[in-house]
Amino acid sequence: MIRGGDIAKGSVLLINSHPHIVVDREFVNPGKGAAFARVKAKNMRNGNVVTQTIKTQDEVEDAQVDLIDCQYQYSDAEHFVFMNNESFEQYFIPFPGHEDKKFYLQEGETYSILFYEGEAIDIKIPYKMVFTVTESENYVRGDTVSGATKPVVCETGLVVRVPLFIKQGEKILVNTETNEYQERVNS
Amino acid sequence: METRLLEERSRILTETRAFFLRRGYLETDTPALAPSLIPESCLEVFRTEYDNPFLGRMDLWLVPSPEVWMKPLIARYKRSVFQVCKCFRNSESVGRLHNPEFTMLEYYTVGADSGTSRELTEELFRACAGPDTPAWARPPFRRMTMAEAFREYTGLDLESLQDREALVEAGLGKGLLVPREASWEDAFNQVFLTLVEPSLPQDSPLALERYPAQIECLAADIPGTPWKDRWELYAGGMELCNCYTEASDPGAVRASFERESARKKSSRVPHRVDPGYPEIFTDFPPCSGVAMGFDRFVLALTGERDLSRLLPYPFARILEENKGVLRTP
Structure with missing residues (x-):
């Protein structure tokens, strides 16, 4: 679980059992109301962006994710293909939700890949x-x-x-x- | 910070003073330190201490609004008053639209209701607008009730959702992460902040009227309805001011004080509440008050949306430059 006040850009929330990565977060204080975090989060499975507002004191479910270094190999008609630098296992990340990443993927370079329940769900682009x-x-x-x-x-x-x-x-x-x-x- | 914006701020402040003085308002100058405050569970405050080696010590709090001092003056003098002063709110986020220390413009009009205050505020905007004021910050104000906004942007009938469980259910039905045990007010805010507020029209200032009576504040109830006679003004996506037809029934104020004092017990910075305060309403004239975030008012009139462009020392920078002395929460 993660507290609303602790949610940041890059946090991964579980919304209706789907992992969503937070792409934007702002704190809002409605007139005569408590403090809330208003977040925009992208569904890692279909790319849809949803807005949610969470009281900073409330807790919501977050997704337990792992980051693994992988080498970008190539893209086929529907996927970006990565290889685990240690196990040499290949991962196929479907395009939807990640289309804009193609401008930052260079063959042979290493990227951190976000895994949720064994599934590669996001590519971290270096700053x-x-x-x-x-x-x-x-x-x-x-x-x-x-x-x-x-x-x-x-x-x-x-x-x-x-x-x-x-x-x-x-x-x-x-x-x-x-x-x-x-x-x-x-x- | 831009010096052009500081010059504009100075011009707008001068215009504001002239605007109220022309209309016969008394400019008040009340203390920033108070020995007790009006209990508002939505706010956290700053605590400090008077320390005199001969007389002793006294807990004091920085005012989150000058209301606590201005209302007794209205009761005593039965005059319309205004004030521009620094106010302090603790624990809030710091950023584009929030600074823990900020300037408030408050004005109370005796014999008026919230509609008169809305017209007066439109006049104030007209008087203070400059050549750079964008269309989205120019009067007339568009008007919409909270119920209309809910119907328009969520399809929900807020009037029939006055029951806590029904509103929580409606929020969940919209796919929102509303906790099952959420209070009515929190569920309302989650729906409002997620679906309504971001959709509000921004092409001109918007007076959002008739707030739910279930949100505790010192605005008068509209008899026979679930609403309070209160409006908030939005411009360019910023919340600029809050207006009430002021509650003047001492019984209602006393009850509100008791409910909010109970909620205040779990606050981070508790403060003293004067149990005798509601007595000022035994002889309080009909009146409407507006509290306006003056810094945001300047932003709107200059077409800006970020306090760091206006404030010479935004608190975000003070925090950043003094990270070394920041203690863990």
Whole structure:
């Protein structure tokens, strides 16, 4: 069980027996009322997002989950395929609810996978990741019409706005929550 | 913090004072420290102590609202009053819309009801609006009753759900995590905060009227209904103010004091309650009061929605910069 006041982004709740990961949480105090946590939680099985409000003093059921390091291998028509780094067991995570993750999955890289009752239910994307720029238009010096940045495409298809000096083939560090460029990485 | 917003705050404060003084309201200046407070189980307060080596010590509490001091003045002088002052609420979350120390604007109009207060508040918005005030913060206010909002956004008939078990059942039927043993008020809040409040229209300010009488407060009951004569104003998704036609029946106030004092026993920071306080209502004029979060009022009129843009020292930052001295709960 978890207290409403302890629920945070990333907590996994059991709602109608389905694991839901908390994607947003805010505390609300209605006029003349007790404190409540208002959470948005995503059903890990179908991707549906629900809103729930829980009194900060009340307890709700949480899901006992495990995090295991797995290597991303490839995606087939319906799944992302991972391999357990220790047991070499393969896991198939269906796309629904995780579509947006494809922009952050690089073959051969290790990710933490969230397991609930033996089932792989979520992929934890690192807060910052290095990407290679695969498509970038050349901007001439002095072209400031569009500001000091330009959009580039990375190897996963992720589009990031970067400073004009970044060229195709270079590596960049990106904040994966905001998709903001952080810095150029010297390889 | 933006200096532009501080300048706007100063302008709006000046306009607010001028607005009430023009209408003959008396500006009061009551203490921030009080030896007893009005019991409100929904609030936690700050405790402190007067400590004089010769006279002794006395427990004091920082006011969560100046109401405790202003109402005796209304009873004594029978005049409309207003005040802008710092108020303090403990234990609440800290963030975009909450700061434990904040500025409150309270105004009480003698001889008025909550409808008069709504019109007055619209006038105040008009007087204080600036060139940057967005449409969502400009009067006239849209009006909706709580029952209408429930019907519109949940399909539930709140008037017929006055029984605790029926409301808990209705909440569960909507897929909400309402505990079986939840009180009526908590079940109401869970449905309201999950399904109603996020759906309220935000294109103009909204006066949400007729709150359930089962939510304890010092607003007058609307006879023959399960409602109190109370409205709350929402603008841009922010709760800006709370208005009552004030309860003036000493018996009703005494009963409310007893119920809330009993609930207060489980609070984190208990405070003293003056059992003689309800006696001021034996000679209290008909009156309507509004308590407005002044910082949020400034946010709305400047089109902002985050206190950290307005406050030079938001408490969230004070907490962050002083983590080292934070003790575990």
